[in-house]
Amino acid sequence: MCEELLGCEPPPALDHGDIKYTIKSQYNHNEMVEYMCQLYHTMEGEPNRICINGEWTGHMRCLKPCILNEDDTRQHNITLKLSDKKFFLHDEIMEFECAHGVPVGDLAMRLRCNSGVVLLPTCQ
The missing domain is CATH 2.10.70 (Complement Module; domain 1)
Structure with missing residues (x-):
């Protein structure tokens, strides 16, 4: 059967x-x-x-992609290095620099998007 x-x-x-x-x-x-x-x-x-x-x-x-908005970057006193992109795909590298001042804290200025999450570095 x-x-x-x-x-x-x-x-x-x-x-x-x-x-x-x-x-x-x-x-x-x-x-x-x-x-x-x-x-x-x-x-x-x-x-x-x-x-x-x-x-x-x-x-x-x-x-998910990482989405950068101007309020966040302004609040952290950073800008994107060599780019003005707003969307970064998962696993894509984002490179920041201080808008002015110097980096503070432990976060690198070069970070990877992780399914919509990126912890932004801060400058003072």
Whole structure:
């Protein structure tokens, strides 16, 4: 006797991401969907999930960008070195310099964006 393989309900949502094509109400066994992250977000993991006997396999997430705003940089008395970008992708390096004065504290002036989080250095 052959076992009938189950299809899947629509695939799970992805925070800060979307499915590339129109979502169907039912998917067949072995059918694949492809995800993409929203603008400035970086995908971690494979972009695909596959329906295997009623369950979606695969895991991915969309890592947030770091967003610099003028209030934050002014408050820390820093400016971006060699750039006036506002958005930095996950894992991208940001290099700062003092607007005036000298750095204080332990933070380096060259930092990496970590899924939307960056601790800004301060100058006095």
